[in-house]
Amino acid sequence: MRLLPKEVESLWTLFTGPTIWAVHFLVCYVAVAIYCEKARTGPFTFAEMRLALVLVTLLALAGIVLSAWLAWRQWGFGSGDPPHDAPTREDRLLFQGFATLLLSGLSFVAVLFVAVPLVLIEACQP
Amino acid sequence: MTEVVAFQDLSADEREAQERKLREIWRTPCGWRYWTSVNNTQIGLWYGAAAFIFMLFAGVLALLVRVQLAVPENGFLSADLFNQAFTLHGTVMMFLFAVPIFEAVAIFLLPSMLGARELPFPRLSAFGFWSFALGGVFVCGSIFFNAAPNSGWFMYPPLATDKEYSGIGADIWLLGLSFIEVASIAAAVELIVGIMKCRAPGMRVNIMPLFAWYLLIVAGMILFAFPPLIAGDILFEMQRMFNWPFFDAERGGDPLLWQHLFWIFGHPEVYIIFLPAIAIMAMIVPTFAQRPIVGYSWIVLAAVGTGFLSFGLWVHHMFATGLPQISLAFFSAASEAVAIPTGVQIFVFIATLLAGRVIFSVPMLFGTGGLAVFVIGGLTGVMVALVPFDWQAHDTYFVVAHLHYVLIGGMLFPVVAGIYYYYPLINARKLSDRLGKIAFWIMFAGFNVAFFPMHLVGLRGMPRRVFTYPADIGWDWFNLVSTVGAFVFAAGVVVVVIDVLRPKHRQPKEQINPWNAGTLEWISEPEENWGVRSIPIITSRYPIWDQPDLLEDINAGRYYLPDAQDGARETLVTSVLDARPIQCLRVGGTSILTMVAAFSLGGVFIALTFHWWIVTIFCAVLTLAAIVAWLWTATAEIPRAEFRDIGLGKKLPLYNSGPRSVGWWGMFITMAGDGTAYASLMFGYFFYWTIHEDFTAGHAGPGVAWPLLAAGLFTLAWLAMLLARRVNASDRPGMTRAALLLSAALTLAGCLAGIAGPHRSGMDPTAHVYPAIVWVVAIWTVAHGAIGIVMQAYCLARSLAGRMSARHDMDMHNVVLYWHFLVITAVTSFGVVGLFPAVR
Incomplete structure (x- = not known):
């Protein structure tokens, strides 16, 4: 069994990083929204929820790193420089790899941005 | 290649x-x-x-x-x-x-x-x-x-x-x-x-x-x-x-x-x-x-x-509504993050200009002028994305100034640039360079004179949307200047309109591709309607x-x-x-x-x-x-x-047919949009659940039996559609028609069962939001079922008219694709309205 997936040729791999960002964002927002309306009196505390969301964040970051690694591999581990504008399948793959790698970077930073409130804010309405 | x-x-x-x-x-x-x-x-x-x-x-x-x-x-x-x-x-x-x-x-x-x-x-x-x-x-x-x-x-x-x-x-x-x-x-x-x-x-x-x-x-x-x-x-x-x-x-x-x-x-x-x-x-x-x-x-x-991050910003319009501060902070963070990709594209343009030999034409004037305006709007955007600042500036003229800087700089100026740039594709002639330059400077000056003072009057507390204001609170001069600027700006727009509309038949025609651009749209000839004479290999x-x-x-x-x-x-x-x-x-x-x-x-x-x-x-x-x-x-x-x-x-x-056809893609994309609208309605259902202690407020629900029966019937109807596609693929028109009819009957029954739930429990949608939202979810689903029946009837008619066969089965594939979405909708709708009140 292989640990990492085989190389996929599809337009959709481009969106992996941003999709992980979107899911992470939604999980954080929905969890907090429901907690602050409903679970104030519930079985777990804000600190516990915060911890859970930090774990979700780490998971999301790990997913983005994985997608970045796959993109790096598709980009030939940086063997060629952009612009990747030759009319060949190879250059198309290199372009996809590079663009995916860039998007993974942006998504990583964006997930970190969204995670900052989890570190700094200790209650629904501090 | x-x-x-x-x-x-x-x-x-x-x-x-x-x-x-x-x-x-x-x-x-x-x-x-x-x-x-x-x-x-x-x-x-x-x-x-x-x-x-x-x-x-x-x-x-x-x-x-x-x-x-x-x-x-x-x-x-x-x-x-x-x-x-x-x-x-x-x-x-x-x-x-x-x-x-x-x-x-x-x-x-x-x-x-x-x-x-x-x-x-x-x-x-x-x-x-x-x-x-x-x-x-x-x-x-x-x-x-x-x-x-x-x-x-x-x-x-x-x-x-x-x-x-x-x-x-x-x-x-x-x-x-x-x-x-x-x-x-x-x-x-x-x-x-x-x-x-x-x-x-x-x-x-x-x-x-x-x-x-x-x-x-x-x-x-x-x-x-x-x-x-x-x-x-x-x-x-x-x-x-x-x-x-x-x-x-x-x-x-x-x-x-x-x-x-x-x-x-x-x-x-x-x-x-x-x-x-x-x-x-x-x-x-x-x-x-x-x-x-x-x-x-x-x-x-x-x-x-930008496309993705822009969906994580919506609550920054709602910072003053009393949502939990940690929620606000998520949206504030995402609003700051979106500045990164936005900045990247501006730096790419600057780098391209630095690396090339720039011809300063009218389209470039509008383009770069617009981007300069947009950058100012972007920076005030970063300011209002911060919750504490937003609480001060919310609903004041500061926001009016911000949004006009963003939209006029980020959209109107580049669009005018586009009009000057692409006009030869419409008329084989360029617009006037001289009028273009005059229009730009009038618009650029007028715009800033009109909108910059709004930042200041906003910070002085002038709320947006007031129809008048008293004289002695320090807003009057700013407003007068803004009005003058607005008219100057409008005069610039009029110059553009005159340039576009003035008769040009005396002006000699330009050659194709007058700007010496590199992209393919410049091959098209304004006189011909066929797009391209022959489709090239690129x-x-x-x-x-x-x-x-x-x-x-x-x-x-x-x-x-x-x-x-x-x-x-x-x-x-x-x-x-x-x-x-x-x-x-x-x-x-x-x-x-x-x-x-x-x-x-x-x-x-x-x-x-x-x-x-x-x-x-x-x-x-x-x-x-x-x-x-x-x-x-x-x-x-x-x-x-x-x-x-x-x-x-x-x-x-x-x-x-199927995923190889453009029709299938059209259906898929339409249904993705339709699914989003549906998800928004379901968001409403759960939204009411979160904000209330008991979101049913003691009102009777649709029960469990009818909704589950409806979900089951829709699932069977979907299976019948899969069967129809299968027998059609082996060219058995009789069986195909029978399966379509069976599926239509099951769908009809599913629709009736879906309505029966809220109807038989006497849910009154005007009494409270709970019955209302249940009714809306049920009606949405049933309406989609009705459209599904129309599609089945259409396939049946196509088959009877000899326009659908195993080889020519595009309609069947597209309708089955619709049904994939429909069955997800139906099972979710009836599953949720039937079971959620019991398990919450």
Whole structure:
């Protein structure tokens, strides 16, 4: 069994990083929204929820790193420089790899941005 | 791919015969029938012209607003007319200018930019245009009857649900704009399929024009941004028309749900407006820097990144509503993050200009001037994205200044740049350099004089949307200066209008590609309607620069599809990643059906506004008939021959079904949008659950049995559809028809069971929001079931008419695809309304 997936040729791999960002964002927002309306009196505390969301964040970051690694591999581990504008399948793959790698970077930073409130804010309405 | 192409040269006679035939097939009709044209050049032009006229109208409204505010205690407009004027100004600028102008530019430019003859669904573009034009006239016209919407362009309840205050204006807004949203989604479907599947052979994703990348992302955003507003419109209109209390706090509703749904649409919309304008810049900058763009991949990063992040910003319009501060902080963080990709694209442009030899032309003037203005708006955006600052500036003129800097700098200036740049494609002549420069400096100066003081008066506490103010609180001079600036700005716009409209027949015609641009749209000849003379093989991002003799070879008809031997409008379908040719697609030609469908659908919305129920039903039936006639006569046609020789020794199939066909993609994309609207309704259901201790408030639910029975029947109906597709694939028409009938009967039963739940428990939707939301979910699902039955009947009729077989099964594949979405909808709807109250 292989640990990492085989190389996929599809337009959709481009969106992996941003999709992980979107899911992470939604999980954080929905969890907090429901907690602050409903679970104030519930079985777990804000600190516990915060911890859970930090774990979700780490998971999301790990997913983005994985997608970045796959993109790096598709980009030939940086063997060629952009612009990747030759009319060949190879250059198309290199372009996809590079663009995916860039998007993974942006998504990583964006997930970190969204995670900052989890570190700094200790209650629904501090 | 550097396969050697063996051109075959034709004699001059043969070539002329081909051209005559092509010209005949793609001819624009004359007389009144001109308006039945569906060709992308006409539709694009009408679309753009209509959007521009709406813009001028909304601009006049803005001037009225500015006159009223010029001096304190002014009586130029009454408070109510002032409210109508600013509401209509915002509404028209956003819905009738900013979004449609990009659809116009895209429909006009994309086919030639991609080297296609046409986009895949030309009649859909025409339908979209007529819907937009009719809806726009309806909404704009209301102010002449003193009946325009007057609660601000985002229509917050409870103000906008108050019938005494808002009169019929709110209905005009809701129904008129829902109608226009249909047009936007139609355009999104057209553009996504066009960009993914209709690029010229060889135009792989790494060499596709950046404009196409941007438009692909924008069309995807429309698909996820507009449906929440449609869902919101449905809830809103149900409250106004039938008193279902979705936003009425007394009966369990909540005005905040509207704010959520509106801004889930409204914030991405800002980027839906901004990205196409920046896409025009991405075409202009390389031309005038005389070199390829620096950092193509970085632009793709920026477009995709902005597209995604823009969906995580909507609550920053709601910072002052009392949501938990940690929630606000998430949105604040995402609002800061979106500055990264936005900045990247501006740096890419600067780098390209630094690396090239810049020609400072009028389009560059408008483009760079616009970006400078936009950067200021972006920086104030970063300021208001911070919660504490926003609490100070919220609903003041600071926000008015910010949004105008963003929209006018990020959209209006680049669009004017685009008008100056692309005008030769419309008229074979350039606009005047001199007038262009004059217009730019007047507009640029006027804009800053008008809007910069608004930052300051906003910080001095002037709230937006007040119709007048007292003299002694330090706002008067700022407002007077703003008004003067607004008129100066308007004078600049008038210069542009004069330049566009002035007769130019004495001016000599320019050669093709007067700016010496590198991208493919510049091969198109303004006199010809066929898009491209022959469809080229593309091997570069800037084919006109890099592919020698390209223009000559195209115009000599040496590439694909140089003729129209079967007398049909044709274009090529290619694969998504590498643009390998896979099909020769016949597209719809001139037809009045699209107009009939658009006008009758418009009739439905307009009649609903005035509660003319019989007219509504009549128009709805007419719409259905027009759409069925349109589908029956012009889609999934069975070609006489299976293959078509497209030239250069290549033969392609004329008929594809399933994921290989463009129709399947159209259905998939439409249903993705439909699914988003549905998800927004379900969001509403759970929203009410979160805000209440007991969201049923003691009201009876639909029970468990009926909903689960409905879910089961829909599942069986879906299985019967799978069976129908299977037996059809083995060419057993009798069995296929039986399976279709069985599925239709099961669907009907499922619909009845779905209604029976809330009906038999006597749920009264006017009593409380819980029964109301259950009813809405059930009705949405059942309505989709009814559409499913129509589709099954259509397949049955196709089969009986001998138009559907194992080989020609496009209709069947598309309907089964619809059913995949329908079964997910039905199981979710009935599962949730049946089980959730018990398990929560």
